[in-house]
Amino acid sequence: xxxxxxxxxxxxxxxxxxxxxxxxxxxxxxxxxxxxxxxxxxxxxxxxxxxxxxxxxxxxxxxxxxxxxxxxxxxxxxxxxxxxxxxxxxxxxxxxxxxxxxxxxxxxxxxxxxxxxxxxxxxxxxxxxxxxxxxxxxxxxxxxxxxxxxxxxxxxxxxxxxxxxxxxxxxxxxxxxxxxxxxxxxxxxxxxxxxxxxxxxxxxxxxxxxxxxxxxxxxxxxxxxxxxxxxxxxxxxxxxxxxxxxxxxxxxxxxxxxxxxxxxxxxxxxxxxxxxxxxxxxxxxxxxxxxxxxxxxxxxxxxxxxxxxxxxxxxxxxxxxxxxxxxxxxxxxxxxxxxxxx
Amino acid sequence: xxxxxxxxxxxxxxxxxxxxxxxxxxxxxxxxxxxxxxxxxxxxxxxxxxxxxxxxxxxxxxxxxxxxxxxxxxxxxxxxxxxxxxxxxxxxxxxxxxxxxxxxxxxxxxxxxxxxxxxxxxxxxxxxxxxxxxxxxxxxxxxxxxxxxxxxxxxxxxxxxxxxxxxxxxxxxxxxxxxxxxxxxxxxxxxxxxxxxxxxxxxxxxxxxxxxxxxxxxxxxxxxxxxxxxxxxxxxxxxxxxxxxxxxxxxxxxxxxxxxxxxxxxxxxxxxxxxxxxxxxxxxxxxxxxxxxxxxxxxxxxxxxxxxxxxxxxxxxxxxxxxxxxxxxxxxxxxxxxxxxxxxxxxxxxxxxxxxxxxxxxxxxxxxxxxxxxxxxxxxxxxxxxxxxxxxxxxxxxxxxxxxxxxxxxxxxxxxxxxxxxxxxxxxxxxxxxxxxxxxxxxxxxxxxxxxxxxxxxxxxxxxxxxxxxxxxxxxxxxxxxxxxxxxx
Numbered sequence: 144x145x146x147x148x149x150x151x152x153x154x155x156x157x158x159x160x161x162x163x164x165x166x167x168x169x170x171x172x173x174x175x176x177x178x179x180x181x182x183x184x185x186x187x188x189x190x191x192x193x194x195x196x197x198x199x200x201x202x203x204x205x206x207x208x209x210x211x212x213x214x215x216x217x218x219x220x221x222x223x224x225x226x227x228x229x230x231x232x233x234x235x236x237x238x239x240x241x242x243x244x245x246x247x248x249x250x251x252x253x254x255x256x257x258x259x260x261x262x263x264x265x266x267x268x269x270x271x272x273x274x275x276x277x278x279x280x281x282x283x284x285x286x287x288x289x290x291x292x293x294x295x296x297x298x299x300x301x302x303x304x305x306x307x308x309x310x311x312x313x314x315x316x317x318x319x320x321x322x323x324x325x326x327x328x329x330x331x332x333x334x335x336x337x338x339x340x341x342x343x344x345x346x347x348x349x350x351x352x353x354x355x356x357x358x359x360x361x362x363x364x365x366x367x368x369x370x371x372x373x374x375x376x377x378x379x380x381x382x383x384x385x386x387x388x389x390x391x392x393x394x395x396x397x398x399x400x401x402x403x404x405x406x407x408x409x410x411x412x413x414x415x416x417x418x419x420x421x422x423x424x425x426x427x428x429x430x431x432x433x434x435x436x437x438x439x440x441x442x443x444x445x446x447x448x449x450x451x452x453x454x455x456x457x458x459x460x461x462x463x464x465x466x467x468x469x470x471x472x473x474x475x476x477x478x479x480x481x482x483x484x485x
Numbered sequence: 486x487x488x489x490x491x492x493x494x495x496x497x498x499x500x501x502x503x504x505x506x507x508x509x510x511x512x513x514x515x516x517x518x519x520x521x522x523x524x525x526x527x528x529x530x531x532x533x534x535x536x537x538x539x540x541x542x543x544x545x546x547x548x549x550x551x552x553x554x555x556x557x558x559x560x561x562x563x564x565x566x567x568x569x570x571x572x573x574x575x576x577x578x579x580x581x582x583x584x585x586x587x588x589x590x591x592x593x594x595x596x597x598x599x600x601x602x603x604x605x606x607x608x609x610x611x612x613x614x615x616x617x618x619x620x621x622x623x624x625x626x627x628x629x630x631x632x633x634x635x636x637x638x639x640x641x642x643x644x645x646x647x648x649x650x651x652x653x654x655x656x657x658x659x660x661x662x663x664x665x666x667x668x669x670x671x672x673x674x675x676x677x678x679x680x681x682x683x684x685x686x687x688x689x690x691x692x693x694x695x696x697x698x699x700x701x702x703x704x705x706x707x708x709x710x711x712x713x714x715x716x717x718x719x720x721x722x723x724x725x726x727x728x729x730x731x732x733x734x735x736x737x738x739x740x741x742x743x744x745x746x747x748x749x750x751x752x753x754x755x756x757x758x759x760x761x762x763x764x765x766x767x768x769x770x771x772x773x774x775x776x777x778x779x780x781x782x783x784x785x786x787x788x789x790x791x792x793x794x795x796x797x798x799x800x801x802x803x804x805x806x807x808x809x810x811x812x813x814x815x816x817x818x819x820x821x822x823x824x825x826x827x828x829x830x831x832x833x834x835x836x837x838x839x840x841x842x843x844x845x846x847x848x849x850x851x852x853x854x855x856x857x858x859x860x861x862x863x864x865x866x867x868x869x870x871x872x873x874x875x876x877x878x879x880x881x882x883x884x885x886x887x888x889x890x891x892x893x894x895x896x897x898x899x900x901x902x903x904x905x906x907x908x909x910x911x912x913x914x915x916x917x918x919x920x921x922x923x924x925x926x927x928x929x930x931x932x933x934x935x936x937x938x939x940x941x942x943x944x945x946x947x948x949x950x951x952x953x954x955x956x957x958x959x960x961x962x963x964x965x966x967x968x969x970x971x972x973x974x
Contacts, residue, residue: 164556384891399906402873408901414916417888421916425901428909 146171146263146291150234153178168375168407169317169346175289179261182206182231192223193281193476194250197468207233207262217245219466221252224264226288229257236265243271243299248279248466253292255284255313266294270302278306279469281476284313286341293319300327300355307464308335309473311480312343312372319348326355326386334464335364336457336473338480339372339404346375353386362393365457368404378423379411386416393423398430398453430456450481515572521545524678527572531647531681534654544667544677551671557835558864558896559804561777564741569710571679632696641694641725642687646714649685656687660718664747664785664812672743673781676712680745683713688723688754697954699728702742710741717747719754721788726757728957739767739803744780752788752815757796759953761961764801766968769859772831775803782809786818786847794821795838796952798961800968803832808866810839813847813875820849823949825961827968828861828893837867837884837899842875842908853884854946857893858969864895869910870902878908886916887945889938889969939966 144166149157159165160172185205192201198221200213205225213220216239224235241247253264262284270276284290290313298304308318322331337345351360360380368374376395397406410423430452438448454477461477464470515526524545528538553564636643642653649657667677684700702713719725742764748756767775778801784793795809811820822838840849855863863886871878886895897914919941927937943950943962950958 384894397903399903399908402876402905402907404904404906406901406903408899408912410897410899410912410914412886412897412914412916413894414886414888414896415894417891417893417918419888419916419918423897423912423914425899425912426910427901427903428911429906 145293146261146289147234147236147265149178150232150261150263165348165377168373168377169315169344171289171291171315174315175261179230179232179259182226182228182233182260184208185227187227189225189227190254190256192221192250193252193254193283194221194469194472197221197472198250202237204235204237206231207235209235209237216241217247219248219250221250223252223254224262225254226257226260226262226285228260230259231257232261234263236267238267238269240269241271241274241276244273245271246275248277248469250469251278251280253280253282253284253290255288255290258285259287260285261289262291264290264292266292268294268296270296270298270304272299273301274299275303276305277465278304279464279466279473280306280308280310280318281473282308282310282316282318284311284316286314286343288313289315291317291319294321296320296322298323298325298329298331300325301329303330305332305465306334307460307473308347309476310335310337310345310347312337312339312345312374314342315344317346317348321350322352324351324353324358324360326353326358326389329358331358331360332463333360333362334460335366335376336460336477337364337366337374338453338457338477339367339374340369342371344373344375346377348375348377350379350381351391352381352383353389353391354383355386357388358386358390360389360391360393363460363463364395365397365460366406367398367400367453367457368406369400371401371403373405373407375406376408376410378409379413380421380423381413382416382419382421384415387418389416389419389421391419391421394425396424396426396456398456399427400430400449400453454478454481514570517570518567519569519571519679523571527679527681530572531650533647533650536658537650540662540667541678544674545679547668548671548674548678551668551674553671557806557866558862558898559806559833559835561739561804561833564777566675569741571710571712572681635695639692639695640689641692642685643698644685646680646683646685646716649716653685653687656718657685657716660747660749661714661716662747664749664783665745665781670781672779673745676714676743676745676781680712680714683715683744685715686717686725686727688719688725690721690723692723694723694725697726697728699730701730710743713744715744715746716749717756717758718749719751719756719791721751722753723751724755726954727759728954729758729760730763739775739777741777741779742802746780746782746809748784748793750784750786750788750791750793750815750818753790754788755792756784757794758784758809759957760795760797760799761957761964762797762799762801762805763964766801766830766832767803769830772803772860775832776801778802778805778807780807782807783812784810784820785812786815786820788818789815789844790817791815792819792821794823794952796823796949797825797836798949798953798964799824799826799834799836800964802834805832805834805836808837808839810841811849812841812843813849814843816844817846818844819847821952822849822851822853823952824853825856825946825949825965826854826863826865827856827965828863829859829968830861831859832861834862835864835866837865839868840870840880841868842871842878842880844875846877847875848879850880851882851884852948854949855884855886855895856889856942856945856965856969857886857895858889860892862894862896864898865914866898868900868902869912870900871904871908871910873905876905876907878905880908880910880912882912884914885945886914887942888916888918935970938969942966942969
């Protein structure tokens, strides 16, 4: 039941639909009546990455084909998935092995520079003992695109994994992260920001499985839906039997700025161990009218005031990005995105 | 001295599931199995009009086309629907006119039950007994309804469902199945086809029901399922508080309880529905036997400013699978759900609520407390949704889980769907275990470990207990303590 199987086999019934519990709010089978042809190879110029200047080396996929490969999985590495063919499909997969004790800053960008494409990306990330990975994912899809990004992360004891997903949505979009958490002093931070307008849809799904004692997970996702957009958050924390002393927190907070927008959330806790401390919080609502009124009273037009308040709202997530350069780019992306939301 | 007596009683009660006796009463059964003929048999037995039989048969035909759902986090062997009796009734020549005509064995059963309801005193007409009006449902049939005359004086209709079908067909036809349609789900559909009795309540406009209404359910017969149907209609400005209690004998095989409860609220009406469910939970060591409690409960707040409140204390059943829901249709209507689910031994519970906000300025509040011990699993599953027209909808949800022991599990699966820009939804959930510090503190002050656990757990569920009517709250508190017996140490 995945898009990648459907792309490989051409079998539309392999697409997940509303009837699949984990895809109830991200229906692909109902949307895709046909699969577009595979994207051709691209031999022209490739536009610059949104993280240009920050990365030491880069792995580049264009139209689903690997064009360049970074030498090592350490330091600051850009990982780019660029779509340049209209109404075409593309599938890509990539594995990263971060050796014990190494540090990797992964600047991942999904750059939709065509229209109406269908894209599927599979990532495998193995983080060695005591290693640290910070993954920043910036997704800029076309409004008519369908994009599914699935990352499988396996952590070794003592590893640290931090992730921030920033997305503006697509026609249908799913960014899924599954983390295999061994406990054993390993730490996970999984954050996300979605800013949606028009008829865009974005689904951020995470599954963190704590298999051993003494693990930490902290999640914070914030988002905004305007116009007729739809934001989806599905977070699942599983604490297996024996995974005691797990400390897991999950937060999802969203703003709805229009009466036609929709936010769906499912923050799940599945706990099989007793000596744990787990919590989740979820809030959905409109912008604070008092704050808006205050800003307007001081001469700030309503549109600007809304953008300003939303920026402050999601700023908390952006501030958690540890890599300074990436944090600045993320903040600028948020500001730019909100400037466009009217 | 009262406290000492209570302790003695509690300890005595711990020996075994105290409602686990069976009673040798002359029973009348329908043949085993389920077919159109059985549906006709039940309908004929109840001397139902033609339209009712048609309604049942349609439900049965739809049921045949439905698949049994399997999405809940509960695990049980496939139910053989042909291996059960769908109708069992205590034998009487005619319907009992007064208590004197009720089988004395049956009265003895109620005398034995005592807890959780004190209705045997009511049934026996003891002076100074609490003034509840009781409808007692024994296996498939309502055996006795008390205080009917007094209620009729203020216009309240409180009777068994079969009587309502005979005496008030216009109300039954108008409302039955209007909240939970026959094909709503697999078990509701089955219930619609074979339900044998239940309670019917109608509160006329502006009437505040003068006493607590209560139903007491008991499954007694072997291999039988219980399928009762409850319909409560609160007309404009009416109020009623309704209590429900359940027990069953100890048996090695599982028994199915698939009830449907429908509440209808018109403008400014209010219904408070409380349940203390203590069906036989199965053998705590082996997990053998026990009741499958698959119940559909839904309130439809049709009128503006109507208010419904579900309070449930779920300590029994091998498997509990139910979601008392509120459809908040009327402007400014509100729904509340307070729940305690205690699981021990091999019990499994997948329970929660649905708050469906359809009207403007609707409000809902959910407080769910789950306690798992032994090898049990407890899941909170809930839906909060706001329709685009539900401007100003407001929800607050709090679900807390408490784990006692290394082999139990507690899950929280909330669904939140917001479809307009003027609603506010808040949800918070925590999962923790009993604090060692608090246990130590209590024990240091001379409480035994078990008493300390009971004290802390009762503190944990206090928010919900406070919502129960007084007499129920006391029983519920004891039930929670009893259910957790032997879970620590």
